[in-house]
Amino acid sequence: MPHTPDPRAVIDELRAAFGADEVLAGDANPRYLKDWSTATGGTPLAVLRPRSTEALSRMLAICHAHGQAVVPQGGLSGLVGGxxxxxxxxxxxxxxxxxxxxxxxxSGTVTVQAGAVLQTVQEACREAGALLAVDLGARGSCQIGGNVSTNAGGNRVIRYGNTRDSVLGLEVVLADGTVLSMMNRMVKNNAGMDLKHLFIGSEGVLGIVTRVVLKLQPLPQGVSTALVAVQDFTAALRFLRHAQQSLSGQVSAFEIMWRDYLDTAIAANRLRKPFATDYPVYVLTDMHCGQPETDAQRFEAMLEAAIEAGWILDAAVAQSVADAEALWAIRDGVAEILREAAPTLNFDVSVPVAKIGECAARVRENLARDWPQLKALFFGHVGDGNLHVVVCKVPEDAASVHAIEDAVYSVVRDYAGSISAEHGIGLLKRDWLAYSRSAAELALMRNLKHSLDPRGILNPGKML
Ligand SMILES: Cc1cc2nc3c(=O)[nH]c(=O)nc-3n(C[C@H](O)[C@H](O)[C@H](O)COP(=O)(O)OP(=O)(O)OC[C@H]3O[C@@H](n4cnc5c(N)ncnc54)[C@H](O)[C@@H]3O)c2cc1C
Structure with missing residues (x-):
């Protein structure tokens, strides 16, 4: 743990080196106090807003000398209180x-400072004729540095991988202010250890990301989108295999939504129902196309074959960009659900793909048995083995929260799954990390933390 610093001395030294505009002290603007999770913190000593790597390096050197704890913030869309x-x-x-x-x-690269908002970077790349594959519902507020530090997943992982797979290079400022430049722009570089991977997904406990080189993909010339109804998870899985085979790996999203999620998202966002009939399970799928006309025909032929084979019960195919956006609004409607159903418990777990249906059924059974009054919504990224469960309007006492979490995480542990597929550990999942990581792994993480941040000033109390 960090030493107890003298707050006056820290502020005086920061203020002497930087202007009042870069060092906000006194009553902090409430927007720096919370992210999207239910985690609550306290009033910070100061909010630092550096304009350059060099300034951040000097700020960290001062904090390090005083043993002053520091919390990196991106777009504050995180769901675990990190x-x-x-x-x-x-x-x-x-x-x-x-x-x-x-x-x-x-070269197929974009170079950004860490505070660039994901959507702004996506749009700039699109204008330049290239695709930045990283994409998630919080795109309008999350920052590239936050995406890197959480190794964000999202909707296109099935085709392009997690954020890690799009990162070529990084610049990081270490706890003592050392600037570690690893601004590699090549796909191949085996000259020694690839240190950037230490920082990707490490949630700001090892260093602060300041610049990033991301890999770009060819810009799809069109997207085919459909919402498909299926009987159960097994049918969804069969349909996934069929779609991947028929479309030669061009499936770029494959999102599963159980009926309870779809109905709640439609009601919370006042959307139009996609089918006249209700079905047990739905899949929203996208294909990124190189040749829109012929590819759209292949996409529809793939759907027809699936209907004929009896794997899918119904399909609504988007005929326009507006149609596709309306279908995606259902899947992206989770933000409104989280607002309306607060306080929620949000689970983001992963198990081997073939086990998702079984895992979801067991979790549902545990919750219904012990908390029949609670509503739980199930959805996820099937191709990545990632299941999301939102438990709505949960009791807020610690014992109930712990018991509900155990009802979910103990099932995940049985499948040797992960208690955090994409959101990270932060504050809210720290107590459960040992369900997914061995004692030896945890010890190595702590050793790495100690060797990079011996005074323990970076994001103390998070993750480890
Ligand atoms: C509506 C909604 C949908 C979402 N969908 C997804 C999804 O599909 N997939 C997914 O993975 N996540 C999703 N998230 C979670 C969240 O958007 C991601 O975790 C995102 O990557 C966080 O980025 P941020 O900039 O908001 O980071 P913050 O919330 O500000 O910070 C997250 C963590 O990263 C650290 N950090 C931030 N910036 C830096 C930096 N420059 N250097 C070092 N550490 C840093 C923080 O200390 C913290 O530990 C969603 C969130 C919302 C609200």
């Missing part, structure tokens, strides 16, 4: 380091 400050900690917000430095379509 960016929430405890009382007396110093927040480092990357919001002013948001430049898109270069888009190189010949």
């Amino acid at each position: 960016a929430v400050p405890a009382a007396g900690e110093v927040v480092v917000s990357l919001e002013r380091m948001n430049a898109i430095e270069a888009i190189d379509t010949d």
Whole structure:
């Protein structure tokens, strides 16, 4: 744990080196106090808003010398409390380091500062004729540095991988202010250890990401989208295999929604029902196409074959971009559900793909047995083995929360699954990390933390 610093001395030294605008002290703006999770923190000592790597490096050197705890913040869309400050900690917000430095379509790279908002970078790349594959519902507020630090997943992992798979290079400032430049722009580089992977997904406990080189993909010329109704998870899995085989790996999203999720998302977002009849399970699927006309025909032929084989019960195929957006609004409607159903418990687990249906059924059974009054919504990214469960309007006492979490995580442990598929550990899942990681893994994580941050100033109390 960090030493107890003298808060006055920390502020005086930061203020002497930087202006009042870069070092906000006193009553913190409430927007720096919370992320999207239910985690609550305290009032920070200061909020630092550096404009450059060099400034951040000097700020961290000062905090390090004082043993002052520091919490990195991106777009604050995190769902596990990783960016929430405890009382007396110093927040480092990357919001002013948001430049898109270069888009190189010949090399297939985009270079950005960590505070750039994902959607802004996606749009700039699209204008330049390239695709940034990282995509998630929080695209309008999350930052690239946050995406890297959580190794964000999202809707296109089935085709392009997690954020990790799009990162070529990083610049990171270590706890003592050392700037570690690893701004590699090549896909192949086996010259020694690939250190960037230590920082991807490490939730700000090993260093602060300041710049990122991301890999670009060819821009799809069109997208075919359909919402498909199926009988159960086994049918969804059979349909996934069929779609992947028929479309030669071009499936770019394959999102499962059980009926309870779909109905709630439609009601919460006041959307139109896609089918006249209700079905038990739905799949929203996208195919990124190179040749829109012929590819759209292949997509429809694939759906017809699935209907004939009896694997799917019904399909609504988007005929326009507006249609596709209306179908995606159902899947992306989770933000509104989280608002309406608060307080919620949000589970983001993964198990081997073939086990998702079984795992979902066992979790549903556990919850219905012990908390019949609670509503639970099930959805997920089937191709990635990722299941999301939102338990609505949960009792807030610690004992009930713990018991509900155990009802879910003990099932996940039985399948040797992960208690966090994509959101990370932060504050809210720390107690459960040992369900998914061995004692030896945890010891190595702590050793790495100690060797990079011996005074323990970076995001203390998070993840480990
Ligand atoms: C509606 C909605 C939908 C979502 N959908 C998905 C989804 O599909 N897939 C998914 O993976 N996540 C999803 N999320 C969760 C969240 O958007 C991601 O975790 C995102 O990557 C967080 O980015 P951020 O910039 O908001 O980070 P923050 O919330 O600010 O921070 C997250 C963590 O990263 C650390 N951090 C932030 N910036 C830096 C930096 N520059 N250097 C070091 N550490 C840093 C913080 O300390 C914290 O531990 C969703 C969230 C919402 C609200």
